[in-house]
Amino acid sequence: MILVTGGAGYIGSHTLLRLMDAGHEPVTVDNLCYGHREAVLDGHFVHADLGDQQALGTLFESFPIEAVVHFAAFCYVGESVTSPDKYFNNNLVNGLNLLNVMLKAGVDKIIFSSSCAVYGEPQEIPIPETHPKNPINPYGLSKHFFEQILAAYNAAYGLKYVSLRYFNAAGADPKGGLGESHHPETHLIPLVLQTALGHRDEVRIFGSSYPTPDGTCVRDYVHVCDLAEAHVLALSYLLSGAESICLNLGTGSGYSVREVIELCQQICQKPIPHRDVEPRPGDPPELVASGDLARQVLKWNPHYSLEEIISTAWNWYQDPKF
Ligand code: UDP
Numbered sequence: 001m002i003l004v005t006g007g008a009g010y011i012g013s014h015t016l017l018r019l020m021d022a023g024h025e026p027v028t029v030d031n032l033c034y035g036h037r038e039a040v041l042d043g044h045f046v047h048a049d050l051g052d053q054q055a056l057g058t059l060f061e062s063f064p065i066e067a068v069v070h071f072a073a074f075c076y077v078g079e080s081v082t083s084p085d086k087y088f089n090n091n092l093v094n095g096l097n098l099l100n101v102m103l104k105a106g107v108d109k110i111i112f113s114s115s116c117a118v119y120g121e122p123q124e125i126p127i128p129e130t131h132p133k134n135p136i137n138p139y140g141l142s143k144h145f146f147e148q149i150l151a152a153y154n155a156a157y158g159l160k161y162v163s164l165r166y167f168n169a170a171g172a173d174p175k176g177g178l179g180e181s182h183h184p185e186t187h188l189i190p191l192v193l194q195t196a197l198g199h200r201d202e203v204r205i206f207g208s209s210y211p212t213p214d215g216t217c218v219r220d221y222v223h224v225c226d227l228a229e230a231h232v233l234a235l236s237y238l239l240s241g242a243e244s245i246c247l248n249l250g251t252g253s254g255y256s257v258r259e260v261i262e263l264c265q266q267i268c269q270k271p272i273p274h275r276d277v278e279p280r281p282g283d284p285p286e287l288v289a290s291g292d293l294a295r296q297v298l299k300w301n302p303h304y305s306l307e308e309i310i311s312t313a314w315n316w317y318q319d320p321k322f
Contacts, residue, residue, distance in 0.1 A: 001024075001025045001026070001027055001063050001064055001065055001066060002019060002024045002025070002026045002027070002065070002066060002067055002068070002069060002235065003026075003027050003029060003059070003060075003063070003065045003067075003068045003069070003107075004016055004019070004026050004027065004028045004029070004043075004068075004069045004071065005028075005029050005030070005050060005068065005069070005070045005071055005072035005098065006029075006030055006035060006070070006071030006072030006073065006113075007026065007028030007029070007030055007035075007039075007040055007043075007045075007071065008028060008030035008032060008035025008036050008037060008039050008040050008045075009030070009034060009035045009039070009071055009072070010039075010169065010180050010181070010182065010224065011071060011113065011166070011169055011224055011227055011228070012028070012030075012035070012039075012069075012071035012072075013035075013036075013039035013040060013041070013178050014173060014178055014224045014225055014227070014228040015069060015071070015227070015228040015231045015232070016028060016040060016041065016042070016043060017041060017042075017173065017177075017178065017228065018225070018228040018229055018231070018232050019069075019231070019232060019235075020042055020043065022232045024232075024235070025043065026042075026043040026044070027043060027044040027045075027046065027059070027063050027065070028040050028043060028044065028045050028046065029046045029047075029048050029050070029056075029059060029072070030045070030046075030047065030048075030072065031047070031048065031049040031050070031072070032047060033049075034074075034182070034183070036181060036322040038321060038322040039178060039181075039322060041177060041178070044063070046059055049094070050072055050090075050094035050095065050097055050098050051089075051090075051093070051094045051097060053097055053101060056097065056098065056101040057101055057104070057105075060101060060102070060104075060105035060107065061105075065105065065107050066107070066109070066239070067107065067109035067110065067111070067235060067238060067239065068098070068102060068107060068109070068110045068111070069110075069111045069231055069235065070095065070098065070110055070111065070112050070113060071113045072090075072094070072095075073090060073091045073095070073113060073142070074086060074087050074090050074091060074139070075115075075139065076139070076184075076186060077117065077137050077139045077140075077282065078186070080137050080138040080139035080142070081137050081138060081282075084138035087138045087139055087142050088138065088142055091139075091142035091143070091146065092142050092145055092146060092149075095146050095149075096149060099149070099150075099153055099159065102159075103153075103157055103159065108157070108158055108159050108160055109159075109160050109161070109238045109239065110150070110159065110160075110161045110162075111161070111162050111163075111164065111231055111234045111235060111238065112146065112147070112150060112161055112162070112163045112164065113164060113166065114143045114146070114147055114163045114164055114165045114166070114246065115139070115140065115143045115165055115166055116165050116166065116167050116220075116248070116250070116287055116289065117135055117137065117139055117140030117143055118133045118135055118140055118143050118144040118147065118165060119131050119132070119133060119134070119135075119140075120132075120133070120134035120135050120136045120140065120284075121134065121136065121284050122284055122286065122287060125254075125286050125287075125288050126250075126252055126288045126289055126290035126291075127248065127287070127288065127289055127290060128248075128290040128292075128293075129165070129246050129247065129248055129290075129293055136282055137282055143165075147163050147246060150163060150244070151244070154244045159244075160238055160242075160243070160244050161238075161244045162234040162237060162238055162244065162245055162246075162247065163245070163246040163247070164227075164230060164231065164234060164247055164249050164294075165246060165247065165248045165249065165289075166222070166227060166249050166250075167219070167220040167221070167222055167248070167249065167250035167251075167287060167288075167289045168187075168188075168219045168220060168221045168222065168250075168287075169222060169224050169227055170187070170189045170221045170222070170223065170224065170309045170310075170313060171189075171221075171223040171224050171225065171304060171308070171309035171310075171312045171313050172224065172312045172313050172315065172316035173224075173225065173312070173316075174225070174308075174312050174315075176315055176316065176319070177321065178316075178321075179312075179313065179316030179317070179320055179321075180224070180313065180316070181320060181322055188203075188219075188257060188260055189221070189260060189264070189309070189310060189313055190313065190317070191203055192260065192261055192264045192272055192274075193264060193268070193310075193313055193314055193317045194317060195272050195273065195274075196264060196265075196268040196270060196272045196314075197317060197318070201273065202273040202274055202275060203261060203272060203273070203274040203275075204274070204275060204276075204277040205257050205258070205261070205274055205275065205276045205277065206257070206277060206278070206279050206280040206283060207276075207277075207278065207279030207280065207283065208276040210279070210285040210286075211285055212256055212285050212286060213256065214256050214258045214259070215258075216256045216257035216258045217256065217257055217283055217284075217285055217286070218254040218255065218256050218285065218286040218287070218288065219254060219255065219257075219286075219287055219288075220250035220251055220252065220253065220254050220287060220288045220289050221251070221255060221260070221306055221309055222249060222250055222251050222302055222304075222309075223302065223304030223308065223309050223312070225304065226249075226251075226300075226302035226303065226304055227249055229300065230247075230249050230294060230298060230300045230302075233298040233299065233300050234247075234298060237297065237298055245293075245297060247293050247294040247297060247298065248289040248290060248291055248293065248294060249289070249291070249294055249300075249302075250288065250289025250290075250291050250302075251289070251291060251302050252288065252289055252290065252291045252292075253288070253306075254286060254287075254288040255306055259306075260306070260310075261274055263306060263307060263310055264310055264314075267307065267310050267311055267314055268314060
């Protein structure tokens with residue numbers, strides 16, 4: 001069985017579906033702080049916090065866990081700047097707790113949700129995995145530190161891991177049962193589509209004088225189902241006895257904020273009010289992945305286009321289930 005921490009969250013819940021399609025039997029553990037119980041469409045569910053050693057110990061005693069897919073973490077960059085204690089406690093201390101309980105139970109394989117935030121300001125585009133790691137906020141630092149903890153546990157205790165560094169996750173399950181539901185919502189595509197639905201007055205474009213073709217920030221948007229697929233492939237990779245590795249998950253193509261809004265207007269078939277405002281602190285002009293290593297090592301091939309990312313998300317926001 002596979003333990004999925006944070007399986008009630010956005011990427012976790014989509015990955016659960018793919019794990020089941022691939023024949024795995026998942027157990028979700030989630031404290032439902034930000035996740036949704038309704039997003040766990042199948043499998044066992046345990047309501048617990050990763051800080052609760054006793055609950056985790058019981059979980060590992062109750063289920064024959066082979067490997068862990070670890071999503072549970074806080075992920076708001078802005079909040080991490082104002083409340084670093086919250087981020088280091090959950091993303092590091094609770095994560096470490098999980099690793100220690102795993103080792104005690106003899107479980108030595110983990111897939112970790114990392115982020116392109118480990119790189120900080122990019123020095124080259126596309127960004128390879130070897131790029132220097134200079135995170136510029138506590139969220140990115142928490143992901144970078146945890147990767148280093150994984151490397152130390154690998155060296156000392158033989159813990160095997162795949163750290164997946166996501167670029168901009170977006171989109172929704174094409175069948176309509178799952179989608180993105182963050183409270184508060186801070187991500188571009190959900191905000192633009194919620195504005196199209198009239199739930200918000202306008203989209204604010206953070207910065208229009210960046211050194212990019214149209215002056216707005218460029219990001220590498222990757223469909224959540226492509227990310228889910230990468231986790232299933234990473235799991236097979238680890239279960240086959242392969243070595244630990246860190247991999248970027250991005251498409252290698254960048255789109256500007258204006259291009260995203262334009263495509264959303266075409267898909268929603270309506271004008272979406274937007275205006276330029278000041279840049280958001282800490283936003284680099286361009287973040288685009290070099291995805292070569294994941295393609296080579298996992299045979300991962302992201303196949304959703306930006307248009308499909310937006311259409312599946314649009315489909316979800318018109319009738320969100322939670
Ligand atoms: N963005 C924006 N307006 C918003 C939210 C985001 O202009 O209301 C921009 C943001 O500056 C970034 C891009 O959209 O360049 C993607 O932001 P998001 O928060 O979705 O993801 P991030 O790149 O921060 O992980």
